[in-house]
Amino acid sequence: MGWHDGQRAINAIAAEQWGLVTTRQAFGAGVNRMHLSRLAAAGLAERLSQGVYRVAGAPQPEHQEILVAWLALHEFGQPRTSLVVGGVAAAQLHGIGQFWMREIDLLAPTRRRSGRDGVRIRATRLGEREVVTVHGVPTLAPSHTISDLLVLGESPDTVADAAVDALELGITTTAAIREALLDQPVADAAREMFTDALEQRIATDQTSLRSPRD
Template identity: 25%
Template sequence: MPGTAIKPSWDKLFATASGQDGLFTTEQAAEAGYYHQLLKRYVEFGRVRRVRRGIYRLVHYPAGEHEELAEIWLWSKQAGVFSHETALSLYELSDVLPKRVHLTVPADWRRRRLKVPRGVVLHHATVRADERSWFGAVPVTEPGRTLLDCAMTHLSPELLAQAFQQARSRGLVSPDGLAEISQAAGLREVPG
């Protein structure tokens, strides 16, 4: 029936937030029956906390190890995929310590005027479903795509060699796959 409000369901909101390190968006809250006014009251009563515009956190939900990534992913309307040095770090494929979070968003986002969160670097490209995996609550480029992205953006030769060597020794990318990545990136030989 049009115009009928959904009855608030804390269980539904909790289930959504649980899969996102305790975070949820205003749209997800509305899907669980928590519209603007009710959500505002929950903030006032201390049950939820506003993290950034349109993103909230369940106050009593345990902190997640990569909660800041879940927040950035929700900011991207769940369209982004963590990539480049951020993905290398998540996979522990080198000693890289990224100073900023790398997120690949759809190529057509180039035309959007966005206020990018501080410390986030956006890359614009298509990431196919077979090039994604999940790291906890967030999507991340799979190891082969991660190595290609890093090689294409000229990660230092030492870190790139270390990443290739670790991917090979841990069986994350086959030797043939590493050769294809090297060729696609225009490298003379397979690093590492």
Template identity: 30%
Template structure:
């Protein structure tokens, strides 16, 4: 059999298998290991796993490794034969969550569930063996047998993943078409106690409260940013103060609060806000930044090193030396102040 004929046979039998072929499958079609090896050496085929090859028509993507892993666990059978068999190997747990796009768990290994006892020496694959899985909980996702969304979430809850991860997964699952809250809650009944709840329904409700969607969160941030911009550009300082006092911004990001305070409020107003703790739980770092940037004008005027402070002090000293009833003219007062200032400057130069 010529090379192009071998390739035609391989492409034909692997058309329903994402362009993936195994050595055992090829041998069933009369193609030897040596022929496969030669095609691989020429770059026509790509070696993926032991005894697994990718054809030129192979579908490359995020699920390629997962597909080749599934094929490798039933290397002799073709997909239609495996689907008809009672002994099934399904994508499950973290890998199923990845396929269904629920949650944000990153699988450390490719995870499968088998209805019989199944083992593998492949280190990147983990198999949950001897599982009883109802046919109603099996989904065909582009040719791959995958546990349903409800069972996938339940499986991971049984593993006692962290609650925040589970909450995100539950919220994502409920957005999926044909996933009903009642069905999901029923699946979670057994795992609910592990999280401190009496029922799956209670667990689902708490997950909904815990996990806000990323879209909603981004929308809130954008909305609050717009409010901050309006406050800075359109509102007077007193109105901004009132807004902060009444906490009308709700969960306005603290960075925006700090920016409003610095740009819209006077230094004294910021002082009052800080004294009365009107920022609530504003982080101390933000408070420090507000204090440094907004109160700098007040502190600089009160500093003994500032020229304004020294001039005012000189004026007060001169007034103390005047006799009772003395009312200096502006010129006298200015001349005496200049003279006194000159003496001070001379002493400083001599020193």
């Protein structure tokens, strides 16, 4: 493959995914490792992380760190529930809450290692209704993101603030949050503290977060 043909090939791939391309995708398009290195040396592609490049001229995408981590580990052709953004990273994609992202959480049906610093893959089987696409990436639905944050040990008070953001954005409902709290293994104490904190914040005409069995 010629120089310009290689550049066109990776540009075509990158145009569909935030200006980013993986080495696996480049190889699949006929661009070998040496060719890719030469494109990078010429300033036509920038290496962002192991196995991920951004093509020249492409703007830095919002949430680039999360997108790069997902793209590097996603196995193309698999169901969208095969690798899903969760935890604080999911909250950031949804634009809810204020959290410090210590590491990027990805969820997969079976246990696997990420092999990347700052990226953790947790084994969790998810149904389609628990996953939405945000910024082009499979992400825990807002209600399940909220419960996942509690599972991870985030402060119930801080998670309540994130839930208020989600409710105000109209991307979830109190009924969906209540269901998600029961779907996931949230500790009873964390669920109670979160429920109390959120009910203090939302209007009195909102549906109660407490399930009939509470």
